[in-house]
Amino acid sequence: MTTAEHVDVLIVGAGLSGVGAACRIQERLPGKTYAILEARDTIGGTWDLFRYPGIRSDSDMFTLGYPFRPWKNPKAIADGPSILSYIRETAAAHGVVDRIRFGHRVMRASWSSADARWTVSTEHGATFTCRFLYLCSGYYSYESGHVVDFPGRAEFRGEIVHPQHWPASLDCTGKRVVVIGSGATAVTLVPALASDASHVTMLQRSPSYIVARPGHDALADRLRALLPEKLAHRLVRGKNVVMGTLFFQLMRRLPDRAALALRKRVAAQLPESIPVDPHFVPSYDPWDQRLCLVPDADLFRALRSGKADIVTDRIERFTADGVLLASGRLLEADVIVTATGLKLVAFGGIALEVDGRAIEPGEQRAYKGMMFGGIPNLAWCVGYTNNSWTLRADLTSQYVCRLLAHLDSRGFAYCVPDPSSASSAGEPRPIVDLQSGYIKRAAPGLPKQGGRRPWMMRQNYLLDLADMRFNRLDDGVMRFGRAGARAGAAR
Template identity: 90%
Template structure:
């Protein structure tokens, strides 16, 4: 019988969140052992998985990056390879890399109150035990994106590609490309493909709100040139947090005015041949779905060049030569890119048990955005939807370290949010408070939030910072044993 490896903290996932979590455990809990289990054979998570042309961040790197490792690249909105290199360099420089177990896809985790331990099993038969289990694999499925079975799909004679599984061998030079979708992936792909394709059409059923901003932060460049590196990084990060929070709150409180401003800014960037309505007039309010970021207005430059255009219509069916629309128009294509969204999965698809009782993710109520009523010594790291993912992910990792230090100082073996207290938090609501299609499709299988603290998933870094850092750990909801 193989002996299980035991660590104090077991982190699942070696992407942006998992590497950051490991760095925090090393920093805040120097006497504790830890390991990182990574399903794939490389560090980077999302930034290693997605390889489609033009992939980039849709948040500035001063907030998407780690607070303890300054972002040094001049690009504030960075491309995927640069972000991947940053994550890997952070892991190597901190010594986290040697704690990662590659090729270990976790399939099951069982908690025993008798031993106050989790027993974790991987797909290839390895077993680990740990005192605290920290899931840092996000909520996107790595297995496949959302695939729509369009009528006539099998008739199309060209190539059909989903961005999540972009083939390195695909040559779109001089070819006609149709990108189906209107979200961040489609908005990123169109200008990147237009640089080499004969023509690119972004085909959308309904439009999204789009915001153009410079790829470089001029004020950040001046601050980095004049101040010590770490100080400049902190100041730029703080500036961007405050501005991002302010803009989000204004848009949510003044949605009609915000929509008008966004449409006006888009109109100023468009060629006369492309009207704002219907192509850039969404049917929802700003931040009901995430805004799409366009660095240096590259999408609009592609539209003005004539190498790209946009079509708002519904698909009737695929044909041998392209896509037939409900309006009767035929879009000729050699390559069709189905940027139709992602699949969401709770807890990385891991089957959880507590004392033999199976845990159904969709029935759980989230505590402080990371723990769950009735599940001891477990946290799930998820980031913001209205701001940089890492802002909340790093707060969660710091709170986990704070929590473990509290357990050590009081001699406790475990902590668990009181499941009965969750019933007083109000009607269950989706944990991800957006109206995007991929979120609505997965809502029933994801944990829920309540309507008040600490069972509410707030989208406000400043309030969460105060809550995670300064409020009492023993708040009357968290139980200890």
């Protein structure tokens, strides 16, 4: 019988969040043992998986990057390969690589109150035990994106690809390309493909709000030339946090004026052949869905060049030669890219049990957006929807370190949010509080949040920063227990 490897903290996922979590554990809890289980054979998560043309961040790298490792690249809005290199360099510099177990896809995890530990099983039969389980695998499936079964799909004579699985051999040079979608992936693909394709059409059922901003941060460049590296990084990061939070709050409080301002900015960059309405007039308010970022206005440059255009219509069916629209128009194509969204999954698809009781993700309430009522010593790392992912991911990792230090100092074996207090937090709402189609489809199977703290996931970094760093851990909702006591009896 093989003996299970035991560590204090077991991290699932070696992407941006998992590497950051490992660095924080080493920094804050140097005596703790940890390991990272990574299903794939390399570091990088999202930034290694997605390899479609033009892939880039839609957040500035001073906030998407780690606060403890300054971003040195001159691009504030970075391309995917640069971000991947940054993650891997961080892992190597902090000695994280040796703690990663590649090819270890976690299938199930079971908590025992008698032993105060998790037993974690992987796809190929390896077993680990840990005191604390930290899920840093995000909330979308790495297996496949959301695939729409368009009528006539089998009739199309060209190539159909989904951005999540972009073929390395695909060459769009001189070809007619139709990109189906209006989200961040579509607005990234169109200008990237337009440089070589004969023509690219972005086909959308409904438009999204789009914001153009410079790919370089002029203030950051000046500060980095004048100040020490770490100080300049902190100042630019702070500036971007405040500005991002301010713009979000203004847009949510004044949606009509914000929508008008966004449309005017887009109109100023469009060619006369492409009207704002209907192509850039969404049916929802700003930030009901995430805004699409266009660095250096590259999408609008592609539209003005004539190499790309945009069509707002519904798909009737695919044909042998392209896409037939509800209006009767045929979009001829050699390649169709279905940028139709992601497939969301809770807890990385891991089957969880607590003292023999199966955990249904859709029935769980999230405590501070990271832990769950009745589930001991487990945290799920998810980022902001209105700001950089890493801002919240790093706060979560720091909070996990605070919890572990508290357990050690008080002689406790585990901590668990009391689920009974969640009933006073109001009606459950989706934990990912956006109106995008792929999020609505997945909402029943994802954990929920309430309408009041601490069962509410706030989209406000500044408030969360104060809460997670300084507020009491024993807040009357978080319970603490010793080995042998069932989670429900924790005090």
